[in-house]
Amino acid sequence: MNVVDPIIKIEHVNTFFGSFQALSDVSLSVHPGEKVVVIGPSGSGKSTLLRTINRLEKISSGSIVVDGHALNDPSQNINKIREEVGMVFQSFNLFRHMTVLENLTLAPVKLRKQQKSQAEKYAMELLAKVGVADKAASYPVQLSGGQQQRVAIARALAMNPAIMLFDEPTSALDPEMIGEVLDVMVTLAREGMTMVVVTHEMGFAREVADKVVFMDGGRILEVAPPDTFFDHPVHERTRAFLKQIL
Amino acid sequence: MSEKKVIIDVGDGAAIPRPEDKGLLSAWWLSFVGTLAVLAYLLIFHPDPYLRLLKFLPDGIVVTFQVTIASICLALILGLLAGLGRISRNRIVNLVASTYVEIIRGIPLLVQLFYIYFALGRIVRVPDMVAAIIALGFCYGAYMGEVFRAGIMSIDNGQTEASLSLGFNRSQTMRYVILPQAWRTILPPVGNEFIALLKDTSLVSIIAVSDILRRGREFASESFLYFETYTLIAIIYLLITLILSKFLSNVEQRLSHYERR
Ligand SMILES: Nc1ncnc2c1ncn2[C@@H]1O[C@H](COP(=O)(O)OP(=O)(O)O)[C@@H](O)[C@H]1O
Ligand SMILES: [Mg+2]
Numbered sequence: 001m002n003v004v005d006p007i008i009k010i011e012h013v014n015t016f017f018g019s020f021q022a023l024s025d026v027s028l029s030v031h032p033g034e035k036v037v038v039i040g041p042s043g044s045g046k047s048t049l050l051r052t053i054n055r056l057e058k059i060s061s062g063s064i065v066v067d068g069h070a071l072n073d074p075s076q077n078i079n080k081i082r083e084e085v086g087m088v089f090q091s092f093n094l095f096r097h098m099t100v101l102e103n104l105t106l107a108p109v110k111l112r113k114q115q116k117s118q119a120e121k122y123a124m125e126l127l128a129k130v131g132v133a134d135k136a137a138s139y140p141v142q143l144s145g146g147q148q149q150r151v152a153i154a155r156a157l158a159m160n161p162a163i164m165l166f167d168e169p170t171s172a173l174d175p176e177m178i179g180e181v182l183d184v185m186v187t188l189a190r191e192g193m194t195m196v197v198v199t200h201e202m203g204f205a206r207e208v209a210d211k212v213v214f215m216d217g218g219r220i221l222e223v224a225p226p227d228t229f230f231d232h233p234v235h236e237r238t239r240a241f242l243k244q245i246l
Numbered sequence: 247m248s249e250k251k252v253i254i255d256v257g258d259g260a261a262i263p264r265p266e267d268k269g270l271l272s273a274w275w276l277s278f279v280g281t282l283a284v285l286a287y288l289l290i291f292h293p294d295p296y297l298r299l300l301k302f303l304p305d306g307i308v309v310t311f312q313v314t315i316a317s318i319c320l321a322l323i324l325g326l327l328a329g330l331g332r333i334s335r336n337r338i339v340n341l342v343a344s345t346y347v348e349i350i351r352g353i354p355l356l357v358q359l360f361y362i363y364f365a366l367g368r369i370v371r372v373p374d375m376v377a378a379i380i381a382l383g384f385c386y387g388a389y390m391g392e393v394f395r396a397g398i399m400s401i402d403n404g405q406t407e408a409s410l411s412l413g414f415n416r417s418q419t420m421r422y423v424i425l426p427q428a429w430r431t432i433l434p435p436v437g438n439e440f441i442a443l444l445k446d447t448s449l450v451s452i453i454a455v456s457d458i459l460r461r462g463r464e465f466a467s468e469s470f471l472y473f474e475t476y477t478l479i480a481i482i483y484l485l486i487t488l489i490l491s492k493f494l495s496n497v498e499q500r501l502s503h504y505e506r507r
Contacts, residue, residue, distance in 0.1 A: 054411055083413035093408035097427045106422060107412040152408075159412060 005068075007032045007163060007194055008053060013062035015048055015218075022048045024218040026062070030196060032162075035189050037205040037226075038198045040215035041241060046198040049215065050165050053196065054078075054085045067162055083111060086156030090168040092148040094140040100127065100151050101136040104158045112159070119158070126154040130184045146177030150184055157188075164188065166197040202246060206230060214238045262437050262491045265499065278488050285481050295471050299462075299478050306461030307482065313378055313457060314444045320383025321443070322436070325390025330420070332395045343391065350388035356449050358385050363453050378450040386443050393439065397432035398424055430501055437494035441487050448483075458482060 006029035015023035022045050030036050038046050051057040052064060055071050055078050064071040069081050095103050104123035108114040114122075127133040130150040132143070140148055149169055156164060166185065170178040182204050189195055189208045199205065205212055205226055212229040214222040214237075222235045230246075233239045263270040288296045331343025350358070362381040366372055372380075401424050409419040451460035458479060466475040 056407055056410065079413045079415050082411055085411070087408075087411035089404060089408065091404050093402075093404035095405065095408070095423055095427075097430075107414065110418065110422065111413050155408075156412070 004032055006030055007067050008196070009063075009065040010049075010053075011063050013052065013064060014060045015045075015052060015057060016060045022218050023052070023059070026218075026220055028213065028220060028223070030163075030194060032194055033192045034210045035195045035197070035208050036211055036213060037209040038196065038213045038215060039200065039202075039205065039241075044215040045218040046215055047167050048218075050087075050167050050196060050198055053163075053165060054082050054087060056087075083107075083159055084162045086159060086161035086164045088149070088152050088156055088164065088166045088169050090171050092140070092145070092152045092172070094148055094152055094155070096140050099137050099139055100132065100143070103140070103151060104155050107155075108158050123154070123158055126157050127151070129187075130154045131180070144177060145173045146180045149173065149177075149181045153181075153184055153188070163194045163196070166195065166199065168198050168200070170199065170201060200245065202230070214241065216241070262434055262441075262495045262498065264495065274488065274492060277484070278492075281481055281484050281488065285485070288478070288481075295469065295474050296478060299465060299471075299475060302465050303458060303461050303478070303482065306456055306458035307486075309375070309455060310444065310447050310457040313375065313382065313447045313450060313455065314440070316379045317382035317386060317447070318440050318443055320379060321386035321390045321439070324383060324387025325394050328387060328391025329394025329398060332391060333398060347388045347391050350385055355382075355385050355446055356452070359449055359453060374454045375450075378447075378453060378455050382443060382447065382450070386439060389439060390436065393432055393435045394428070397428035397435075400431045401427050433498055433501060434494070437491070437498070440494070441490055444487065444490070445483060 008028070008030040010026060010028045013023055013026045014021065026045075026049060028036070028049075038049065040046055048057055052059050052071075053066060059072060066081055067084055069076045071078070071081065094100075095106065098106065101120060101123055104126060105114075105116065105119040108119040108122070109116055124133060124136065127136055130153055132147050132150050132154070135143055135147060135151070140151070143151065149172075153164075153169075169185070170181050173181065178201070182201060185195070185197070185204065186208055195208075197204070197209075209226045211223055212226050213220055214229070214233075214235070216237050222229070222233065222238050224234075229238075230242065233242060263274045265271065289300065328343045328347055331339045332347065334340045334343070353361075359378065359381045362384070363374070363377045366377050366380070398420075405423050405427065406419055409423040410416075414422065447457055448459040451457050451463065454460075462475045462479045466472045469475075
């Protein structure tokens with residue numbers, strides 16, 4: 001079937017918070033360059049799934065292999081794996097005490113031991129790419145939500161990750177700023193980045209996704225290419241959900 | 247949550263005036279000018295004994311500052327360790343730090359001072375001043391630990407997650423991301439602790455350290471001018487703490503640059 005191995009391989013994962021099961025027998029493979037969009041009602045475990053991929057959340061059983069590294073293997077250096085997996089949060093989480101430029105250069109300089117000048121040069125290229133080069137010397141509080149989120153994407157890209165995870169990147173934004181962030185994500189997708197995106201933006205899912213994953217109650221109920229998914233959903237719960245949001 | 251400015255209110259020490267707190271700021275001016283006026287009046291119209299007394303005290307002022315600064319340095323180091331220990335996921339580290347804080351907070355400073363002074367005296371002979379600094383440092387370290395802990399916890403967890411997701415480990419995250427931000431929240435209560443500590447150094451006069459108060463007592467016991475001596479000592483403490491609180495309020499202002507739009 002597939003010649004290349006999946007870059008993310010999630011198998012039979014269960015995750016508990018105390019006695020509450022947030023993920024139930026979740027399996028999912030993502031191949032290099034693939035774009036996966038995860039949708040589902042609030043509380044269905046989308047964030048938890050995303051966060052297990054860079055072990056911000058630990059799994060209780062099952063296995064996750066990222067780029068050949070088993071996440072539950074204690075001999076693996078999780079920090080090294082995280083360098084390969086960029087993450088973008090709903091609430092941006094830019095470092096508030098640093099300028100935009102410093103936000104981008106911190107990790108490359110401290111972790112990759114890059115020269116400051118070299119890191120800054122690349123950071124400026126990335127800022128230009130996401131359209132906020134003129135804000136390089138500003139502090140995060142001085143930026144709009146849309147600008148902050150674009151900087152957050154650039155910050156993750158500064159480490160040249162193999163995979164980008166997005167957890168509802170536009171949900172905290174005013175409607176008029178959603179487009180500018182989605183544009184950046186579409187560009188990134190066109191360039192071949194492997195992406196796992198939790199979003200309610202169905203237009204983005206249709207345009208960009210290779211497959212759409214529907215979650216409910218901690219389970220993956222349906223996985224399908226966007227056309228099939230939106231036009232011929234199989235599961236009753238999927239249909240009800242789509243009817244609600246479309 | 248992340249947008250809200252957290253103010254840790256420790257509730258002791260002199261209040262550091264904030265520019266937006268007009269009441270406290272004008273109270274500061276009133277106290278400062280009033281104290282200076284009283285001091286000037288006493289020195290001009292009653293140079294004897296006040297001028298004589300004032301010349302007798304500078305050595306004590308120097309000692310008070312030496313003890314304060316050395317103790318605060320020790321307290322900051324212990325406080326950082328205690329604060330980090332209190333939030334550590336390592337059970338043992340956490341328990342040690344919490345026990346330290348709990349024990350120290352339960353014993354009056356004066357008793358600690360005596361205890362460390364005499365307990366140390368049984369093991370090694372240390373100079374009185376060193377014993378005083380160790381006692382004050384350990385005591386204030388416990389309070390400082392709570393200040394550090396609260397400051398660190400006031401930083402939105404999203405900052406930690408963003409840092410971890412870039413590949414930083416926990417201690418790098420603390421160093422590059424959390425502490426530089428927590429410092430803003432920590433500084434005002436640390437400033438308050440500093441002032442409180444400066445005042446509490448007056449306790450060390452009991453264990454034979456020649457601070458302001460002890461110098462004053464020496465003067466008073468020879469001259470029997472108790473009222474005049476303690477009047478001047480009160481004025482000096484008040485002036486020092488007023489100047490310090492104003493200074494700290496300015497430093498705090500300057501540190502807030504990245505929060506301004
Ligand atoms: N740290 C946590 N502790 C306890 N429960 C949690 C925690 N994180 C998430 N949950 C619970 O797990 C479920 C799934 O959460 P989440 O993955 O955030 O859902 P989604 O992102 O789909 O809205 C929710 O019911 C949530 O309350
Ligand atoms: Mg979520």
